[in-house]
Amino acid sequence: MTRLFILALLLMVQALTPAQARLSHVSINKSQFTLGEYPRLRVNIVSERSDLSRLEFVVRQGSREEKLMVEPLNNFMLLLFGVDNVTDANAELVVREYVVNQWQEYKVIPLFGGQERVAKAPSAPPRKAAELLAPESVPVAKSTPLQMAAASAANHSSGCAVEYQPGETLWRIASRYAPRWNTNVYSTMMALFDANPRAFTKGKISGLKQDVKLECPSPALLGRYPDTREARRIFEAKSLE
Numbered sequence: 001m002t003r004l005f006i007l008a009l010l011l012m013v014q015a016l017t018p019a020q021a022r023l024s025h026v027s028i029n030k031s032q033f034t035l036g037e038y039p040r041l042r043v044n045i046v047s048e049r050s051d052l053s054r055l056e057f058v059v060r061q062g063s064r065e066e067k068l069m070v071e072p073l074n075n076f077m078l079l080l081f082g083v084d085n086v087t088d089a090n091a092e093l094v095v096r097e098y099v100v101n102q103w104q105e106y107k108v109i110p111l112f113g114g115q116e117r118v119a120k121a122p123s124a125p126p127r128k129a130a131e132l133l134a135p136e137s138v139p140v141a142k143s144t145p146l147q148m149a150a151a152s153a154a155n156h157s158s159g160c161a162v163e164y165q166p167g168e169t170l171w172r173i174a175s176r177y178a179p180r181w182n183t184n185v186y187s188t189m190m191a192l193f194d195a196n197p198r199a200f201t202k203g204k205i206s207g208l209k210q211d212v213k214l215e216c217p218s219p220a221l222l223g224r225y226p227d228t229r230e231a232r233r234i235f236e237a238k239s240l241e
Contacts, residue, residue: 061088160216191217
């Protein structure tokens with residue numbers, strides 16, 4: 001009994017002890033945009049993590065935030081890009097790391113000059129892994145006539161195929177098709193994911209296979225995620241699976 005009690009105590013202490021951050025360096029290598037344009041920049045990174053879903057790169061403009069998409073260029077450099085114009089001269093790149101079941105700010109870097117700062121405190125009310133990953137019932141919204149008319153351009157019933165180049169990310173594909181289908185990027189990514197389950201390795205939304213045929217989402221799928229914030233929340237939860 002004593003031995004079991006000691007083992008249980010050790011496991012409890014281990015569970016309560018904060019994990020050490022594995023991200024040791026982040027800096028902007030080259031900014032490829034100017035004020036008023038979409039964010040696009042290369043960053044240097046040194047991290048023990050191989051799972052980039054545990055890192056988050058956000059452009060913060062006042063109270064507005066946009067999570068950037070990430071493309072690894074090599075083991076020490078990432079390409080970050082987004083779709084919202086950066087119009088705030090005081091905009092910042094916020095780097096977050098998922099540690100002990102919550103997101104913590106690692107570093108805040110001004111995009112247009114200024115002093116970097118390291119921020120180890122939690123960046124927002126903690127989002128527990130169980131809350132992010134727990135299955136939930138997502139109501140299927142009915143498409144409005146405008147959405148249905150715009151979505152019909154997809155022409156799913158006639159075997160419409162999404163055109164894209166090898167190596168393109170799901171974000172880049174969705175960024176191109178969202179205006180055509182009169183929806184937002186996050187909703188488009190979710191609709192493409194739902195319409196093409198076999199095109200993603202192990203069913204992971206971050207595992208788009210190369211050289212696969214993507215079918216256009218049906219109007220019903222495009223109308224499933226009418227709210228941008230809700231679509232983004234679901235996408236981010238899927239990205240952590």
